[in-house]
Amino acid sequence: MKKIIVNIACLLGIIVAMSSCKKNDYFVGGDLHNPKINMTTYDWMKSNKYGVFDTVLMLIDKAGVKDKINAQGVTFFAPTDYDVYNYVQARTRQVQKVDPKKMWTVDSIMKYELGRFADSIDMYITKEQLTNDKLTASGKKYKNNKGGNFIISFEETRDPALGYNENSTVIPRVVLFTYLYQAIGDVFDVKSIVPPVGSRTLVQTSNAQTTTGVVHVLSNSHVLFYYR
Amino acid sequence: MILFNSSCSKYLDLKPENSTYDEVFWKDGENVNRATLGAYALLRNSLRADRSYFIFGDIASGIVRQADEDWNMDQFARSGGYKFSYAPYLEGSLWNWTRFYGIINQCNLIVEQAEAMDIKLFDGGEDEKKGYIANARFLRAYTYFYMQRVWGDVLLVKETFKDPQNIPDMTRTPEKETLAFCKEDLLYAIANLQQNPTKSFASKGAANALMAEVCAWEHDYINAEKYANETLKFGYALEDVKDYRKIWKGNSKESIFELNMLYSESGNEFTEDFFSRFLSSASIPGKGSGSVWDIEPEFLETEFDKPEARLDSMSMPFPDNAALKTIRKYDDIVEYREGKYAVSNNLVLIRLADIILLRAEAYYKNGKTTLALNDLNTIRKRAGLEEIQVSGAELFKEIFRERRRELIGEGVIQFDLIRMNMFEQLDEYSAYYSADRIANKGYYWPLDMRNLLPQNELLTQNPWWKNH
Numbered sequence: 082m083k084k085i086i087v088n089i090a091c092l093l094g095i096i097v098a099m100s101s102c103k104k105n106d107y108f109v110g111g112d113l114h115n116p117k118i119n120m121t122t123y124d125w126m127k128s129n130k131y132g133v134f135d136t137v138l139m140l141i142d143k144a145g146v147k148d149k150i151n152a153q154g155v156t157f158f159a160p161t162d163y164d165v166y167n168y169v170q171a172r173t174r175q176v177q178k179v180d181p182k183k184m185w186t187v188d189s190i191m192k193y194e195l196g197r198f199a200d201s202i203d204m205y206i207t208k209e210q211l212t213n214d215k216l217t218a219s220g221k222k223y224k225n226n227k228g229g230n231f232i233i234s235f236e237e238t239r240d241p242a243l244g245y246n247e248n249s250t251v252i253p254r255v256v257l258f259t260y261l262y263q264a265i266g267d268v269f270d271v272k273s274i275v276p277p278v279g280s281r282t283l284v285q286t287s288n289a290q291t292t293t294g295v296v297h298v299l300s301n302s303h304v305l306f307y308y309r
Numbered sequence: 310m311i312l313f314n315s316s317c318s319k320y321l322d323l324k325p326e327n328s329t330y331d332e333v334f335w336k337d338g339e340n341v342n343r344a345t346l347g348a349y350a351l352l353r354n355s356l357r358a359d360r361s362y363f364i365f366g367d368i369a370s371g372i373v374r375q376a377d378e379d380w381n382m383d384q385f386a387r388s389g390g391y392k393f394s395y396a397p398y399l400e401g402s403l404w405n406w407t408r409f410y411g412i413i414n415q416c417n418l419i420v421e422q423a424e425a426m427d428i429k430l431f432d433g434g435e436d437e438k439k440g441y442i443a444n445a446r447f448l449r450a451y452t453y454f455y456m457q458r459v460w461g462d463v464l465l466v467k468e469t470f471k472d473p474q475n476i477p478d479m480t481r482t483p484e485k486e487t488l489a490f491c492k493e494d495l496l497y498a499i500a501n502l503q504q505n506p507t508k509s510f511a512s513k514g515a516a517n518a519l520m521a522e523v524c525a526w527e528h529d530y531i532n533a534e535k536y537a538n539e540t541l542k543f544g545y546a547l548e549d550v551k552d553y554r555k556i557w558k559g560n561s562k563e564s565i566f567e568l569n570m571l572y573s574e575s576g577n578e579f580t581e582d583f584f585s586r587f588l589s590s591a592s593i594p595g596k597g598s599g600s601v602w603d604i605e606p607e608f609l610e611t612e613f614d615k616p617e618a619r620l621d622s623m624s625m626p627f628p629d630n631a632a633l634k635t636i637r638k639y640d641d642i643v644e645y646r647e648g649k650y651a652v653s654n655n656l657v658l659i660r661l662a663d664i665i666l667l668r669a670e671a672y673y674k675n676g677k678t679t680l681a682l683n684d685l686n687t688i689r690k691r692a693g694l695e696e697i698q699v700s701g702a703e704l705f706k707e708i709f710r711e712r713r714r715e716l717i718g719e720g721v722i723q724f725d726l727i728r729m730n731m732f733e734q735l736d737e738y739s740a741y742y743s744a745d746r747i748a749n750k751g752y753y754w755p756l757d758m759r760n761l762l763p764q765n766e767l768l769t770q771n772p773w774w775k776n777h
Contacts, residue, residue, distance in 0.1 A: 237595055
């Protein structure tokens, strides 16, 4: 009897030892996440399970600029519905300075501003595949399709809300999209750029590589087209 | 056996080894100096606790907006209608005055012990001895006056307790008595302090300025005017608006009294996270945008409606939003270790612009409106605004509005609101401060009765917060 128990214990031990070996990948870290997505940029945005792009995509459809974001080999900095909301809020505040009863809504954009929308969406598109492995901490300047400049950088953050922990030596990194209102030279300190020189927006989801290009999703606190 | 016996006697210490006690400590001037430095350190830590200095002065007056992640400040800030009775996790600093009694006790100790010491024990003789006592009495007056302005009536403890085991219960002291005690201390300080060049210690000028503030608080504007004028005789001067931020870099010509918090390799007066609440990632790389206090947007839009050089100098737009502005009065950053940023600025408690505006207020109350307008325009000119011509109640209101623009982010505006009684004059306060609330002194902070009452059974809550 004793022998059997010992044998069973041994067997169990071996099984445990073997099974714990298997998932080593999980313990060493590494990148199991696959940034490649087998869809076009437009379809990927449409497939978002929370629907955070549906208003943006509706505007894109109405303005007829689907081809712009689905063009081959571009990078698209995608605004979300929240950014559109921030825009109509800011726009409403502006029109209410003249007439307190007026509102500016998504319908107003569709009625009066589709041309402007079609034109301005170019500020979020560049003809280069900016995947995260090409980005640096100090940032590099690129031209957007509208002819203006922006800087994209991959910076360390010490914000606990973004995953920083004092007890860890690994410092999380985030992508920042710095839109430039003013022309600046080639030597710059991207961290210290503030309006009126430029505006720095956090990228909340970066490095999505679709079949047509790269998508970086902008933060929900961004105001569409940097409306002021 | 022999070994045991011999080692035994060494364990029987007759004196405490690593802490000091009265009989050996109060033996020379150098040690009194150490005790004084200790009192300053206690004041520094008390004002800094949970950033309460800025919460009491700026967040509570609704001109600075709390950060997104400060969910526990939503109720007592402008967003919650200044409901001071809800401050989760901050009760220990916002409702509890115990830390300030540490300063009071230290000052009482210095006054009593130094008083009893022989002059020969001080290298500098009589002057040095009186200097220490004057410093302690100045700090004691500052502390009581500060507590009075935050929580209302205090428990006035005038001397150290002889028997710490049996501290008698006591009722709260009427404001008049507390302030009379402060003024007595300040008169001694004015007579015995030197006018030293370092602003981080009490001076004759600082004592006069504090005296002016105490008098104004009591609405004794005749004396407020007198002491403000005395203060101005000590050669302070306004910084040019170009160098506006020099005021907080230590020992500026405009500063009258400040607490040292500059970075030094060996010192521990600086902090990483006291002033840094005002700064965005543009000043401190990698800082999260959810932890930034900014100028309340509506206040910014209505009160800073004209372009002014002062605003450009003391504020900075948010990195991702040009409409929001942060305060950059304290933005001298030192990266002292990789990724660790110290803010190397001093906390200026009293400065010239403050006293000039206080004098304007006193002039107005004393019927000297031309002089009041002059003082107001002095500050406006420095700020890069054009001079104005106003009179009557409008002038008084304008002085207050100028104080808000000038002294934002310096922890004083709530006390100006109370002193100048502006709650009913301005829309942003009148909606939340009913006549009932003002009558019951709902502008003071409540006390943490759960923790304080067991220590003193005669303590009473501020009337408004008994049932609000």
